[in-house]
Amino acid sequence: MVSKIIIIIIGLAFFVLGIWGIVSWWNYFIRVLMGAIPAFLILLGVILIIFGYSELKSLLAERKEEKT
16 A cells, blocks of 8 residues: 555656656757657558558468468
8 A cells, every 4th residue: 555655656756857857858858859750650650561561461361261
């Protein structure tokens, strides 16, 4: 019980520190976002390409098995 309360208190402290950090270093935060968003989109695109390819490969394998 006490450990859960401590976790909540630490979580609130980190939340407040995070808000303070974003407000204090807003320009740096925006610069990081400007750099991270394209990298995130590239990573997401690669993941979706791999997922789509594996799904298509599975579908074609199933259709091939149905024909035989």
